[in-house]
Amino acid sequence: MTSAEPLAASRLRPVPYSAAQKRVITAALELFTTHGVGGTSLQMIADAAGITKASVYYQFRTKEEIVIAAAEVDLARLEQALDAAEAEHDRQHALEVLLPRLVDLAVDNRRMVSMLQNDPVMVRLVAEYEPFRELMDRLHHLLVGDDPRTDQRVPAAALSAAIGSAATHPLVVDLDDDTLRASLLDLARRFLHLP
Amino acid sequence: MTSAEPLAASRLRPVPYSAAQKRVITAALELFTTHGVGGTSLQMIADAAGITKASVYYQFRTKEEIVIAAAEVDLARLEQALDAAEAEHDRQHALEVLLPRLVDLAVDNRRMVSMLQNDPVMVRLVAEYEPFRELMDRLHHLLVGDDPRTDQRVPAAALSAAIGSAATHPLVVDLDDDTLRASLLDLARRFLHLP
DNA sequence: GTCTATATGAAGATAGAC
DNA sequence: GTCTATCTTCATATAGAC
Numbered sequence A, B: 001m002t003s004a005e006p007l008a009a010s011r012l013r014p015v016p017y018s019a020a021q022k023r024v025i026t027a028a029l030e031l032f033t034t035h036g037v038g039g040t041s042l043q044m045i046a047d048a049a050g051i052t053k054a055s056v057y058y059q060f061r062t063k064e065e066i067v068i069a070a071a072e073v074d075l076a077r078l079e080q081a082l083d084a085a086e087a088e089h090d091r092q093h094a095l096e097v098l099l100p101r102l103v104d105l106a107v108d109n110r111r112m113v114s115m116l117q118n119d120p121v122m123v124r125l126v127a128e129y130e131p132f133r134e135l136m137d138r139l140h141h142l143l144v145g146d147d148p149r150t151d152q153r154v155p156a157a158a159l160s161a162a163i164g165s166a167a168t169h170p171l172v173v174d175l176d177d178d179t180l181r182a183s184l185l186d187l188a189r190r191f192l193h194l195p
Numbered sequence C: 001g002t003c004t005a006t007a008t009g010a011a012g013a014t015a016g017a018c
Numbered sequence D: 001g002t003c004t005a006t007c008t009t010c011a012t013a014t015a016g017a018c
Helices: A019-035 A042-049 A053-059 A063-086 A091-108 A110-118 A120-128 A130-144 A153-166 A177-191 B019-035 B042-049 B053-059 B063-086 B091-108 B110-118 B120-128 B130-144 B153-166 B177-191
Strands: none
Touching: A019 A042, A019 A053, A019 A063, A019 A110, A042 A053, A063 A091, A063 A110, A063 A120, A063 A130, A091 A110, A091 A130, A091 A153, A091 A177, A110 A120, A110 A153, A110 B110, A120 A130, A130 A153, A153 A177, A153 B153, A153 B177, A177 B153, B019 B042, B019 B053, B019 B063, B019 B110, B042 B053, B063 B091, B063 B110, B063 B120, B063 B130, B091 B110, B091 B130, B091 B153, B091 B177, B110 B120, B110 B153, B120 B130, B130 B153, B153 B177
């Protein structure tokens, strides 16, 4: 972490959201994770936020802007984790910094992380919206390592998928956070052959 | 496999679909995997099948029936894999039968398997529609084992998520089927401490 | 910053002719 | 088995008052 900026500053969004915008984002997040982005209407968001549709449109010009704002909530934490990991001098240490943070993120926010990886609208957004795409590229680079020919790619993809989706799996939904966190971290280390 | 029925018969759907229905199902499958169920309209399905919306409604009474029919395509293969695994006498052998079939299913049909586990509409359907729920219960029982207190649950969830989602992961989309199949199977065995 | 009211289109679904 | 035409409802989005 070489940045001199205060904690709140993220390169994803230098201009912060207003309090009214944050209320909309919070409502949208909850709905997106249960109904998916495509299954969530602006009316549902407005109702959950306790305002009307027109007021939502005062805060955000389109539904897509809400989706981006919602995704940024978790991706800002991912960005911080990547910053910290990339400050290490070799991949081994970088992964030791990265993995616990990834697992924490997924456990704290189980359904959101899964949605970012799996919801069709989110998948498209992450692939096409440059700031998000860049984050994913950095993540993948850390997971796969420098050498593109070695087939570290399947384990890396599996690990990424496992951390993202295992936290929401029916087999595990009723497991407490601490147990899940410990198990996932252990699994992640085994995955990448770390101590 | 103790059933005396011919191969085509699945307990999921004793009455087969007509040719016209199959054309609709095929079109729907492709669209569901790219846009999600919620992001796919009947108009899109009709266009892809080369008929009108009204004709789609002649084949299926509701959109939900189409979703069920689409899900059955892959779940029928899952059912066969479960039948074969459960015919083995201990869990070790059952898993040795099950895992390669699961991996094959996920690789042959990458995006569909992921959608079954991740699309919000599918997740709800699988949880609430009895025939699908039963299949998932059988799968989870095989993955976790008999003893419900041991925490095999996180590895089982992670394995299930990894097989389902890794096949669609951006890191792996361009990997050929054979390589992916071999890597995933190897990972799956390591996951469950099989030889 | 929030509201009422409305425009415009597309969604799921049905009626009835061929 | 497919069509045209239509119904109803809900989607995104905007105009303009408070």
